[in-house]
Amino acid sequence: MGREFIEVLISGITNGSVYAVMAVGMALVYGVTKVFNFAYGSFYSMGGYFAWVVFGAKLGYPLVFVVVIPLLFLAGWLTEQLMIKPLRQRADWEMMAVMVTLGLALFLDNFYQAVFGPFVKSLPLLVEGDITAGGIVIAVQDITIFLVAFGIMIGFMLFLGKNTLGMAVRAVAQNMTGAQIVGVAKDRIFALTFAISAVLVGTAGILLAPKYFVSPFGGWVILVKAWVITAFGGMGSIKGSLYAAFILGIVEALVGWQLGFTWTMFAWFAVLLVTLIIRPQGLFGTWG
Amino acid sequence: MLEVDRIDACYGEFQVLKKVSLSVEEGEMKIVLGPNGHGKSTLLKTICGLIKPTAGAIRFKGRDITRLPSEKIVEMGVTYIAEDRELFPEMTVLENLKMGGYNRRARPRRARNLEYVFDLFPKLAGMKKRFASNLSGGEARMLAIARGLMSDAAFLAIDEPSLGLAPILRLEVLNKIKEIHRTGIGILLVESNIPQLVDIADRIYLMEEGELVFDGSRDEALNNPDIKEAFLGV
Numbered sequence: 001m002g003r004e005f006i007e008v009l010i011s012g013i014t015n016g017s018v019y020a021v022m023a024v025g026m027a028l029v030y031g032v033t034k035v036f037n038f039a040y041g042s043f044y045s046m047g048g049y050f051a052w053v054v055f056g057a058k059l060g061y062p063l064v065f066v067v068v069i070p071l072l073f074l075a076g077w078l079t080e081q082l083m084i085k086p087l088r089q090r091a092d093w094e095m096m097a098v099m100v101t102l103g104l105a106l107f108l109d110n111f112y113q114a115v116f117g118p119f120v121k122s123l124p125l126l127v128e129g130d131i132t133a134g135g136i137v138i139a140v141q142d143i144t145i146f147l148v149a150f151g152i153m154i155g156f157m158l159f160l161g162k163n164t165l166g167m168a169v170r171a172v173a174q175n176m177t178g179a180q181i182v183g184v185a186k187d188r189i190f191a192l193t194f195a196i197s198a199v200l201v202g203t204a205g206i207l208l209a210p211k212y213f214v215s216p217f218g219g220w221v222i223l224v225k226a227w228v229i230t231a232f233g234g235m236g237s238i239k240g241s242l243y244a245a246f247i248l249g250i251v252e253a254l255v256g257w258q259l260g261f262t263w264t265m266f267a268w269f270a271v272l273l274v275t276l277i278i279r280p281q282g283l284f285g286t287w288g
Numbered sequence: 289m290l291e292v293d294r295i296d297a298c299y300g301e302f303q304v305l306k307k308v309s310l311s312v313e314e315g316e317m318k319i320v321l322g323p324n325g326h327g328k329s330t331l332l333k334t335i336c337g338l339i340k341p342t343a344g345a346i347r348f349k350g351r352d353i354t355r356l357p358s359e360k361i362v363e364m365g366v367t368y369i370a371e372d373r374e375l376f377p378e379m380t381v382l383e384n385l386k387m388g389g390y391n392r393r394a395r396p397r398r399a400r401n402l403e404y405v406f407d408l409f410p411k412l413a414g415m416k417k418r419f420a421s422n423l424s425g426g427e428a429r430m431l432a433i434a435r436g437l438m439s440d441a442a443f444l445a446i447d448e449p450s451l452g453l454a455p456i457l458r459l460e461v462l463n464k465i466k467e468i469h470r471t472g473i474g475i476l477l478v479e480s481n482i483p484q485l486v487d488i489a490d491r492i493y494l495m496e497e498g499e500l501v502f503d504g505s506r507d508e509a510l511n512n513p514d515i516k517e518a519f520l521g522v
Binding site for chain 1: 338370374377387
């Protein structure tokens with residue numbers, strides 16, 4: 001049991017690191033722009049499909065990231081500028097934004113199905129091979145996924161913490177009027193956060209594509225997962241999402257191992273419900 | 289330097305400002321008095337681009353800034369210091385000040401401006417790493433003013449700087465504003481009480497129901513029966 005337990009734990013941490021990337025993206029958009037982006041999962045699929053297309057052109061994974069990340073950035077930017085920004089003049093814009101992003105999700109998913117067909121697409125392993133240490137077998141791919149996800153998180157945190165533009169993003173999240181007073185162009189920050197979140201979740205889509213395939217409607221599970229993680233961590237709290245992603249990644253792996261994977265979402269909702277009953281604002285959330 | 293030319297402003301259907309005109313030259317300090325809820329804050333927010341006027345024009349250094357987005361107006365040197373402070377609660381004092389110098393013109397001068405504001409507010413220099421959410425009312429007010437100065441402004445719109453402060457702190461804040469005024473920055477300040485600043489004001493206005501109903505020098509203001517009645521209780 002000991003060895004198997006450690007292998008399960010490692011798989012949980014690996015998935016948790018990718019969940020962290022996508023949950024942080026959702027928390028960012030919600031915290032800064034106050035939009036609940038229903039098309040978030042469709043950007044996850046977009047990452048996977050872009051990667052699949054680029055692989056058709058026979059480029060390796062490093063080039064996939066180089067080509068796909070700017071495309072995701074552009075897709076996120078345009079979504080905000082073309083679909084959300086025009087709504088902001090209206091009093092009921094938050095509800096309108098939900099409807100519009102829901103519409104975008106349905107459009108994109110059906111677009112994927114029409115263009116790529118209803119069947120799943122598979123991508124080759126990120127890296128082949130296993131490492132055996134003390135009888136524990138770890139796929140090199142899992143280590144790679146973890147390192148890439150971890151690197152993205154570090155880069156993202158440095159951007160928010162040290163970079164002038166990153167500070168402006170935090171400023172808008174903490175006090176929109178205050179940000180305007182000091183001369184932050186808030187419309188550009190909204191577009192930027194959408195773009196960054198599309199890159200984060202789309203990259204998560206690339207990282208998990210070799211393990212879980214790419215499918216037209218696969219984004220919905222991701223949307224629900226990202227939502228459970230951010231609600232558990234505290235809506236809009238980036239730190240909370242980070243912890244929540246690893247906790248739920250490990251819960252998923254352990255429950256899947258002991259009870260079977262049909263029980264994992266049930267376990268997530270159970271954890272979320274219990275947390276919200278005790279702390280309605282989530283692990284690190286604050287009211288208002 | 290700053291010219292407000294017959295501006296109207298509305299919240300929805302409700303007209304808050306009615307044909308308001310005034311001007312502030314370099315190094316001048318002008319004060320708008322008036323009861324709460326009569327449009328004083330709206331006037332300042334409209335000048336700084338946070339609210340768009342429905343009619344009229346605002347010019348700064350000869351350039352029409354009426355339709356410019358607020359970030360462009362800040363970049364030109366017009367800064368609003370809010371009555372509600374509008375600080376960034378989960379940033380430190382130092383980070384708040386750095387954000388104050390966010391606009392492109394002020395950014396290269398951040399280090400020099402930091403030195404200046406710490407000189408002016410030595411108390412803030414001792415609490416650089418404190419989060420803004422952990423400041424007292426007086427400290428938060430000082431930080432809001434200091435953050436405004438970080439923008440390298442040529443014109444400051446200061447909204448009720450002494451509101452909600454204990455008398456001793458009020459005096460301290462007003463003395464700081466006098467010091468800032470001496471550097472030659474144009475200031476438009478609004479207050480609902482006659483502040484101890486009237487003695488250095490170049491002009492005093494009275495705003496009632498969105499209109500400037502009085503406009504005169506300090507002595508004229510202090511002898512005006514309306515102002516006497518409203519603010520001095522005589």
